[in-house]
Amino acid sequence: MQSGLLLDLYQLTMAQTYVAEGMDRLATFSLSVRNLPPNRGYLVAAGLDDVLSYLESFRFSGAELDFLDSTNLFTTPLLERLRSLTFTGSVRALPEGTVCFADEPLLEVTAPIVEAQLVETMLLNQIQLQTLVATKAARCVQAAAGRRLVDFALRRAHGGEAGMKVARASFIGGFEATSNVLASQAYGIAAAGTMAHSFIEAFPDEPAAFRAYAAAYPERAVLLVDTYDSIEGIRNAVTVGQELAASGHRLAGVRLDSGDFASLSREARALLDEGGLRDATVFASGGLDEYAIEDLVGAGAPIDGFGVGTLLGVSADAPHLDVAYKLVSYDGHPRMKFSEAKATWPGAKQVWRRRTDLGIEDWLGLADEPSPANTQPLLVEVMRSGQRTSPAEPLAALQARRGEQIGVLPDTTRQLRAPSPLVPHKTAALLELRRELAGRQWPAVEAHP
Amino acid sequence: MQSGLLLDLYQLTMAQTYVAEGMDRLATFSLSVRNLPPNRGYLVAAGLDDVLSYLESFRFSGAELDFLDSTNLFTTPLLERLRSLTFTGSVRALPEGTVCFADEPLLEVTAPIVEAQLVETMLLNQIQLQTLVATKAARCVQAAAGRRLVDFALRRAHGGEAGMKVARASFIGGFEATSNVLASQAYGIAAAGTMAHSFIEAFPDEPAAFRAYAAAYPERAVLLVDTYDSIEGIRNAVTVGQELAASGHRLAGVRLDSGDFASLSREARALLDEGGLRDATVFASGGLDEYAIEDLVGAGAPIDGFGVGTLLGVSADAPHLDVAYKLVSYDGHPRMKFSEAKATWPGAKQVWRRRTDLGIEDWLGLADEPSPANTQPLLVEVMRSGQRTSPAEPLAALQARRGEQIGVLPDTTRQLRAPSPLVPHKTAALLELRRELAGRQWPAVEAHP
Numbered sequence: 092m093q094s095g096l097l098l099d100l101y102q103l104t105m106a107q108t109y110v111a112e113g114m115d116r117l118a119t120f121s122l123s124v125r126n127l128p129p130n131r132g133y134l135v136a137a138g139l140d141d142v143l144s145y146l147e148s149f150r151f152s153g154a155e156l157d158f159l160d161s162t163n164l165f166t167t168p169l170l171e172r173l174r175s176l177t178f179t180g181s182v183r184a185l186p187e188g189t190v191c192f193a194d195e196p197l198l199e200v201t202a203p204i205v206e207a208q209l210v211e212t213m214l215l216n217q218i219q220l221q222t223l224v225a226t227k228a229a230r231c232v233q234a235a236a237g238r239r240l241v242d243f244a245l246r247r248a249h250g251g252e253a254g255m256k257v258a259r260a261s262f263i264g265g266f267e268a269t270s271n272v273l274a275s276q277a278y279g280i281a282a283a284g285t286m287a288h289s290f291i292e293a294f295p296d297e298p299a300a301f302r303a304y305a306a307a308y309p310e311r312a313v314l315l316v317d318t319y320d321s322i323e324g325i326r327n328a329v330t331v332g333q334e335l336a337a338s339g340h341r342l343a344g345v346r347l348d349s350g351d352f353a354s355l356s357r358e359a360r361a362l363l364d365e366g367g368l369r370d371a372t373v374f375a376s377g378g379l380d381e382y383a384i385e386d387l388v389g390a391g392a393p394i395d396g397f398g399v400g401t402l403l404g405v406s407a408d409a410p411h412l413d414v415a416y417k418l419v420s421y422d423g424h425p426r427m428k429f430s431e432a433k434a435t436w437p438g439a440k441q442v443w444r445r446r447t448d449l450g451i452e453d454w455l456g457l458a459d460e461p462s463p464a465n466t467q468p469l470l471v472e473v474m475r476s477g478q479r480t481s482p483a484e485p486l487a488a489l490q491a492r493r494g495e496q497i498g499v500l501p502d503t504t505r506q507l508r509a510p511s512p513l514v515p516h517k518t519a520a521l522l523e524l525r526r527e528l529a530g531r532q533w534p535a536v537e538a539h540p
Numbered sequence: 541m542q543s544g545l546l547l548d549l550y551q552l553t554m555a556q557t558y559v560a561e562g563m564d565r566l567a568t569f570s571l572s573v574r575n576l577p578p579n580r581g582y583l584v585a586a587g588l589d590d591v592l593s594y595l596e597s598f599r600f601s602g603a604e605l606d607f608l609d610s611t612n613l614f615t616t617p618l619l620e621r622l623r624s625l626t627f628t629g630s631v632r633a634l635p636e637g638t639v640c641f642a643d644e645p646l647l648e649v650t651a652p653i654v655e656a657q658l659v660e661t662m663l664l665n666q667i668q669l670q671t672l673v674a675t676k677a678a679r680c681v682q683a684a685a686g687r688r689l690v691d692f693a694l695r696r697a698h699g700g701e702a703g704m705k706v707a708r709a710s711f712i713g714g715f716e717a718t719s720n721v722l723a724s725q726a727y728g729i730a731a732a733g734t735m736a737h738s739f740i741e742a743f744p745d746e747p748a749a750f751r752a753y754a755a756a757y758p759e760r761a762v763l764l765v766d767t768y769d770s771i772e773g774i775r776n777a778v779t780v781g782q783e784l785a786a787s788g789h790r791l792a793g794v795r796l797d798s799g800d801f802a803s804l805s806r807e808a809r810a811l812l813d814e815g816g817l818r819d820a821t822v823f824a825s826g827g828l829d830e831y832a833i834e835d836l837v838g839a840g841a842p843i844d845g846f847g848v849g850t851l852l853g854v855s856a857d858a859p860h861l862d863v864a865y866k867l868v869s870y871d872g873h874p875r876m877k878f879s880e881a882k883a884t885w886p887g888a889k890q891v892w893r894r895r896t897d898l899g900i901e902d903w904l905g906l907a908d909e910p911s912p913a914n915t916q917p918l919l920v921e922v923m924r925s926g927q928r929t930s931p932a933e934p935l936a937a938l939q940a941r942r943g944e945q946i947g948v949l950p951d952t953t954r955q956l957r958a959p960s961p962l963v964p965h966k967t968a969a970l971l972e973l974r975r976e977l978a979g980r981q982w983p984a985v986e987a988h989p
Contacts (some may be wrong), residue, residue, distance in 0.1 A: 093700075094700075094720035094722050095723070096721040096725055097700050097703070097704075097720070097722045098694070098720075098721055098722075099694060099695065099719040099720065099721070099733055100719050100720075100721050100724075100731045100732060100733035101719065101734055101735055101736060101739075102736075103721065104735070104753075104756070104757060105735055105736060105739045105753075107756050108752050108755075108756040108757075109737070109742070109752050111752070111755065111756050112743065112752050118738075118742065120738065155725075159721075162731070164757075175655065204742060208736070208738065208739075211695070211736070211738075212694055212695045213700065215696065215701070216694060216695050216696065216697060216699065216700065216703060219696055220698045220699055234869040243548070245546075245548060245661055245665060246548065246660070246661045246662075246665050247546070247663040247664065247665065247668055247732060247860050247861075247863070248665060248670075249669045249697065249698035249699065249701075249702035249705070249854075250665065250666075250669055250698065250699055250701035250702045250705055251542075251543075251546050251662065251665065251701060251702065252698075252700060252701040252702065253698035253699045254546070254665060254701035255546075256699055258696070260957075270548040270549050270550065271546070271547075271548065271549075272545040272546070272547055272548070272549050272552065272608075273543050273545035273546045273547075275549075276607050278544055279989075282549045282611070283549060284549030284550030284553060285550055286547055286550055286553070286554055286656070287550060287554060287660070288866070288867070288877045289567075289569065289657065289660075289865075289866060289867035289875075290550075290554045290557070290657075292867045292870070292875040292876070292877060293558070293563065293567065293653060293867060293870045293875070294563075303557050303560070303561050304553075304554075304557050306560065307553070307556050307557040307560050308553060308557075308613075317872030318877055318878070319877075319878045320878065340612075367788075401860045402860075404860075405698075405854065405859040405860050406859075407859050407860060410854040410855075410856050410859040411850045411851075411853075411854050411856060412696075413695050414696070416738075417737070417738060418737070418738035418741045418742060421742045423743070426738075426742070427741070428737045428741060428767055429767070429768045467927050493670075505834065515787040532893075534687070535755050
């Protein structure tokens, strides 16, 4: 979905005022998360590729300008500015799959303020969803400890577009496959799926349904066993699995979708093994998230893979990020906001990371100051003069980056429950700039910036 | 976003099996919510119009069929069935804006089973999001008790499409305006907005920013006062408001966006009144939802309107609905599922409602049984042979329906915290059918259907 009008009205009324005031100098905006949600020790940056595509194609069509004109809210000078407007600025960003923390910019935009302001709404929109879901997915992957994870979220995602982005972000987070066929086509992610209860119910009985599906898919049938009674369903699946084996095929597995997964998976494993179906896997789905998966894995439940849907797609325990897009510099002068509990860090910034024996240390500083010793800068230029500086990275590379970076986090930061998020050090230059701005502009509120 | 491939893989593998078995008789599927989320006494049905648009245009393009062929998962008979496939079925549904409860079908689809199965994913997807948000919005409207509500959710909605649907559903729920300009254009909802902190920060100081905006919008400026210090900001707004008044214009209001809204709104009201700006309104935004609004209204905070964003767009306290699409009849025979805690009600159904002195009573029964005395049926035919039976209703009619129906709910059902949801009575015929199916098919599990 791309339209110049897909933004908040105030972006346009502010743009009109900027144009009226002759204010269209270069501004830098920083997009970051102010506070991590509960039980989040880290975030996995995602959504940048869609942001860059949005910026590359951002413009107002004639029909859109006509609509704006019809509102009687806008003057001819603004409409003329919009008529020729494209995004001409630059973007520095964390590559997707990068692990990051509160206050660290996920991206910084530098452009004439009218352009940089207008794109705010959709930059927040795209980064929040994918970062939220990539993080949730990465946590599921940690919990699953090597077991297969499949995205089942499309049906309860917030729209078709959200379903696509959830598939993409959960793959970056480490998922192996998706049920979403369009996402499989668009992103080259493996498609996976089993069968629905309705399928079973459409047949006279469960064995008839299992046999029909096994006949259609004699090498990849994962039979859903809980339509009527899970244990009886497993027994029926074993029967059909033995029939498949007798004809030179093999049952791929069974799917549990309700009940006590820890005990049902043990019963399923035992019945499959007793039936000579040691290759058949046990797959579980239904109300799962990282906490439930961690508990099942911790309890030694013999489950080979998990389908995660609703609670992944809406990141149910943390359904939004406290993400903001803040002006940090205008016409060469650093800017900041002082509101209680929402004060910002001024100036175009850089984030540096150092590996240590215990994990990592991060620094937040000004973009133009020298790197702290033995660190690597994380923000890289990804767009210049409105054009990408390099082609999109393959999704597998983003997935791998996430894995490597989570791999070196200390356990206390990585743990799923009550983690200690890493807090970036602030460089002396950044602290000094903030003190200076706080003192200079609004001495009355210096006590609580 | 419309593509034949925007569905779960298993819809296609099941379709293949149905085709292979020669099973393509009429099926009825029922889409309902099994359990209301916490603190929800009712739901507001929404999303039907998008469902009908989806069904009207559902088909597979040549390129999509080529992709499916390339997966080596599908046979020629399935691909041929898909090549000519359109949705030819009928739909009975609750009109949007209808108040409803657990187990009551939001819609029922009757179509050849291949068609009815394939559309499952997107029907769930569209109904869940809009019903969730219309319900959340309706709760905010209750809490606001007549004060103005504006949708600010686009920036933190789950994608652009979600932002559009949130604007639409929150309007059905009773909101007055949206910040989303494209939604304003597409749905005819009033657009509203103020200014961002970045706007203030781009100017040398706050009064300069206020004056520039007031010059551009001398009749509709709502000045954001918390960029540096809210009280100081209100004083600056009063000064600019007096300048506007002196030149024959008027300050529309101030916006509070952080801090203690109850006390800040009193200070704002007092300072505006003392400054002779009794017409200027006080608007609040920032982390608001129905609970916060109810508390502020209860405390008598002099706030004239609320902007509700993040917590509305993701329905933060209840970010998903336990919504399911279940086969209830195939080839004229009723069907049901028996899984623990997820058992379904068999047969094509109707919901009837009766007004009583204390509120309403609902009945859930079979579609072909007579209406209980003094009731009105709620499910109406909205699609026949794949075509809408009537044009889409205006959004304002849906909003009004919601208002009327919530208006007659008892307080215990309507209250925002710990409500008692209405539970529909089940007709004798429905109870008897469920007993009969439970007894006939799976006597072993009759104890816990």
